[in-house]
Structures are given as structure tokens and as C-alpha cells.
Amino acid sequence: MRSLKVHLIFILFPLVLVSLACGQDSNHPSNENRAVQSVGSSRGEVLVTNEINLDFSKHKVTFIELGADRCIPCRKMQPIMKAIAEEYAGRVQVVFYDVWKNAAPAEYYRIQLIPTQVFIDQKGKEIFRHVGLFPKEEILGMLKDKGIL
Numbered sequence: 001m002r003s004l005k006v007h008l009i010f011i012l013f014p015l016v017l018v019s020l021a022c023g024q025d026s027n028h029p030s031n032e033n034r035a036v037q038s039v040g041s042s043r044g045e046v047l048v049t050n051e052i053n054l055d056f057s058k059h060k061v062t063f064i065e066l067g068a069d070r071c072i073p074c075r076k077m078q079p080i081m082k083a084i085a086e087e088y089a090g091r092v093q094v095v096f097y098d099v100w101k102n103a104a105p106a107e108y109y110r111i112q113l114i115p116t117q118v119f120i121d122q123k124g125k126e127i128f129r130h131v132g133l134f135p136k137e138e139i140l141g142m143l144k145d146k147g148i149l
Helices: 002-022 072-087 104-108 136-145
Strands: 061-067 092-098 116-121 126-131
Touching (some): 116 136
Antiparallel strands (some): 116 126
16 A cells, blocks of 8 residues: 555656646636647647657657646747747647646656657657757757757
């Protein structure tokens, strides 16, 4: 029984840290559709999903944003994700996971704070990770340095 409690603490503690670090705007009503919404990132849109088993082979890189639609820094990432998805459609797949609605992606990618950006190549290998607000210019610079753009 004690080992079960210890195991649960190790699973839940990172999610508590995520919640505390990000903060919520208490003046902003909860709205399930506030996150950048769409399907089919090959059309230049952000894919909002809970599906972990993605096909990485169709794009040079997959930009995964792990955040929450009620997290203030995460909301600041939304126009950046949308712009990259539109400008680099077919080359960059942009995916958003709301880890407050479904913790499975946070556990899968072993994140502790949000927003966290994870970049995956065509073979499914992680090539870069960043925690916090990631300006568009810095994302594009990193992708250029890695020979993706």
C-alpha cells in the first residue's frame, strides 16, 4: 500500500508543479474551445488532439506544444503555433496537447512544466526541447540551425 502511495506521488507531483507554475487567469471564464482548434495540420492548421501515436513521417519536423488552454503563457504560444503551422504547412506539423484535460501526453513526454515544446523528426526521434514561452523567431532560428528550414 505504501509503495502505491509513493508511486502516485511521483506521478501526480509533476502535474501539480505544472498547475502551480503556469497559473490561471481567474477573470477568464473556462471555455473548451479557446485553444487553437483544428484538425489536419498538413493544411496549415494546429492539430489539437489527445492521440499520442502520431505519424511523424509526413513532415520534416513535428512541433509539439504541451500546455493548457487556460494557462496564460500557453495562450501566448497559440498565435505562434498557428503562424508556424500556416507558414510552413507540409514541412512542419504543429500539435497541441492540453495536459490539464488529459495528463497522458504529459506523462508520455515526461514534462514537468508548461508550456513545453518538443520537436520530433520524421523518424520519431526527439531533436529539441524547450520549456516556457518560445518566441517564433527563436523557434525558426533553431529549425534553421538544425537544417530543417
